[in-house]
Amino acid sequence: xxxxxxxxxxxxxxxxxxxxxxxxxxxxxxxxxxxxxxxxxxxxxxxxxxxxxxxxxxxxxxxxxxxxxxxxxxxxxxxxxxxxxxxxxxxxxxxxxxxxxxxxxxxxxxxxxxxxxxxxxxxxxxxxxxxxx
Numbered sequence: 001x002x003x004x005x006x007x008x009x010x011x012x013x014x015x016x017x018x019x020x021x022x023x024x025x026x027x028x029x030x031x032x033x034x035x036x037x038x039x040x041x042x043x044x045x046x047x048x049x050x051x052x053x054x055x056x057x058x059x060x061x062x063x064x065x066x067x068x069x070x071x072x073x074x075x076x077x078x079x080x081x082x083x084x085x086x087x088x089x090x091x092x093x094x095x096x097x098x099x100x101x102x103x104x105x106x107x108x109x110x111x112x113x114x115x116x117x118x119x120x121x122x123x124x125x126x127x128x129x130x131x132x133x
Contacts, residue, residue, distance in 0.1 A: 004040040008060050020064065028080040029100055038110065045114045045121060053114065061111050079103075 005013040007020040015021055019033035044057060077100050113121040 001040050001043060003036040004044065004057075004060060007037055008063060010063070011060075022080075023077065026080075027077050029077050029103060030080055031103075034103070034107070038107070041110050041114060042121075045110070045119065048114070048117070049119060050117065053117070058115065061115055065108065065111055 002013065003018070005011045006015040006018040008014055009020065009024070016025060017033070019030055019037045022028050022030045022033055044053075048057070079097075079100065110121050113119065
């Protein structure tokens with residue numbers, strides 16, 4: 001879970017080159033760094049299924065949502081370091097690439113699923129996914 005803590009500015013493991021660091025400093029969404037964070041968030045969701053979430057993890061989730069995504073928003077962000085293997089969902093109209101809002105919707109859903117101990121994240125249809133091949 002090192003990438004989760006790399007994204008928390010109040011934690012000693014914070015890295016300014018993490019997803020949140022790049023978002024805060026440069027107003028850029030890095031798919032490469034986001035994927036690292038997403039992998040840790042999925043790990044947390046699986047590990048704590050039907051278990052109480054430790055306070056330090058809940059605090060981090062709330063901080064990512066409130067401290068960054070809701071406060072700063074993504075209206076002025078640009079996507080940089082795009083992941084090369086983005087796979088579009090075949091049930092949606094094809095698009096050239098997912099927008100910031102599409103990316104943010106997926107992140108918010110994942111964080112809320114962790115907070116509410118809800119594994120429906122794995123059964124939801126998002127506009128895109130990362131093909132990890």
